[in-house]
Amino acid sequence: MPGLSIQQQISLLYKQQSRRILATLIRLLGDFELAEEAMQEAFSAALKQWPAEGIPEKPRAWLISAGRFKAIDRLRKLKRQAAWADEFIEHTGDSFSLSTQDIDDDQLRLIFTCCHPALPEDARVALTLREVCGLTTEQVASAFLLKPTAIAQRIVRAKRKIREAGIPYEVPEKKQLPQRLNTVLQVIYLVFNEGYCASSGDNLVNSALMDEAIHLTRQLSHLLNTTEINGLLALMLFQSSRRAARTNEQGKLLRLDQQDRSLWNNQQIKEADRLLQDILPKPDMGPYTIQAAIAGLHADAPHYKDTNWREILAFYDLLIRIQNTPVVALNRAVALSMAFGPEEGLKAIKQLNHSGVLDNYHLLHASQADLHRQLKQFNQAAACYRRAIELSEQSAERHYLQQQLDKLNKP
Incomplete structure (x- = not known):
């Protein structure tokens, strides 16, 4: 990683590899808390040793080994060792190999x-x-x-x-x-x-998690190799393909109709399309495969105006039969509004909202606000935008919603 200091490289390693390192330490140590402490101590040791000694050839394996020995040392230093600690030390020994x-x-x-x-x-x-x-x-x-x-x-x-x-x-x-x-x-x-x-913080996208x-x-x-595993992979590839276009240079949220589609990752879209073509006709397709089909219709539309909303709505009708959750129902309501107008979307959302399950879900209020805005019902739209802003903990989303609210107040 040229251009980065050793401390920055360790920080990047922690961001990218810490969960894999922790998973191995949990297997080796058999205890969540002990493994978490061991991993933190291993990274602390790296911060002390690597600037002087250099980064090892296999840094991930080094950290796992260091964490394991830190845990063994900790157990050995306990004044009152439990029986399982003795058994653990005897079982693990002082050497091990890891591929x-x-x-x-x-x-x-x-x-x-x-x-x-x-x-x-x-x-x-x-x-x-x-x-x-x-x-x-x-x-x-x-x-x-x-x-x-x-x-x-x-x-x-x-x-x-x-x-x-x-x-x-x-x-x-x-x-x-x-x-x-x-x-x-x-x-x-x-x-x-x-x-x-x-769900919170200043950055809309966390690429490492994706x-x-x-x-x-x-x-x-x-x-x-199952239909739903490949369906989930296709779904994530379709959605991941848009990551570079979802915010502008200032990190502000861009809606689907505002995105520069030339920034979409065509390699990921093509891979997802291939996966979808293989699995979509299969009778055992489930919710991830259906959602992948919906995402594929968005990804394959040359322009936003070319999006086939009626076909998307048909897939949502199929999805809601097997996954009738409030969030799926909300997404279907949005698709319904795009296919048949904002009045139909609002009716569906109002029916959904009778249960109160999504009262504290900011996207419910944001969706209502947008539909009221389209119908020029500005007072209702403003109230919904304010509620969505109140509930959102994501900076980019709050900024976008505030922008929409401010536009309502302009003459």
């Missing part, structure tokens, strides 16, 4: 561990997002539309269950994979979404 493939596989091992059927489903997703993918408790809570304290409790209980039940750190046999696959795919897609549109989700899905496709 690049071992490290890459460890993330999948840990994901499948966190998604074990013995854990409640909501705890599986929360734990994996927090520990495997590095999302903060607040980010995980945003994905669930819940409070951080509730998510933190789920994560603590799940860790305890893994430790007490002795759930193994392994990728299950192929015959056991299907029962865990849906949760694994859900986790990976939530990670991608956090990268595609960060790339990590795509990497994990590719690994899964090598392990188990």
Whole structure:
């Protein structure tokens, strides 16, 4: 990485590789907290040693080895060692070997561990997002539309269950994979979404999270080649292809109709199209494949005005039959408005909003605001924009929504 200081290279390594390093340390140490502390100590050691000694040939393996030995030293220094600590030290010894493939596989091992059927489903997703993918408790809570304290409790209980039940750190046999696959795919897609549109902070896009989700899905496709795995990969590639065009030079959000499509990544679009062509006719296609078809219609339209909204709406009608969630219903309502006018979209959103499930979801109010604006119902639009701004924790989104609100107030 020419031009970067050693400290900057270590920082970049932490950003790009820390979750993979942590996954390996959790497997080696068998304990989440111990592995987290060991990883932090390993990076601290790197900051002290590498400026003088140089960056090792295999920095990731060095950090894993250093973290492991830091953990062993910590256990040896305990005045009162538990029996499991003695067994751990005896079992691990003072030497071990680690291949690049071992490290890459460890993330999948840990994901499948966190998604074990013995854990409640909501705890599986929360734990994996927090520990495997590095999302903060607040980010995980945003994905669930819940409070951080509730998510933190789920994560603590799940860790305890893994430790007490002795759930193994392994990728299950192929015959056991299907029962865990849906949760694994859900986790990976939530990670991608956090990268595609960060729930908080100053930056709309977190490319590292998006790339990590795509990497994990590719690994899964090598392990188990199913329609939905390839559908998820196609969906993420279509969405990832737009990342360079989603903000302007100042980091401000650009809507789909404002984006420069020449900046879209054609290589990713072509790969996604090939995947979709292979899987779309299959009878076992699920929600990710259908969403990929929707994303493909956006990606393949030469201009925004050429978007086939009626076909997109047809796919949403199919999607809602198998995944009737409030967010899917909201997206369908937006597609309905594009196909048949803002009045129809508003009717659908009002019906959806009777349940109150999305009261604190900023995109519901942003969608309502835009439809009211199109109908020149400016007072209603302004109220919805203000509510969306109040609920959004993302700087780029808030700035965009404020811009729209300001335009309403101009003569």
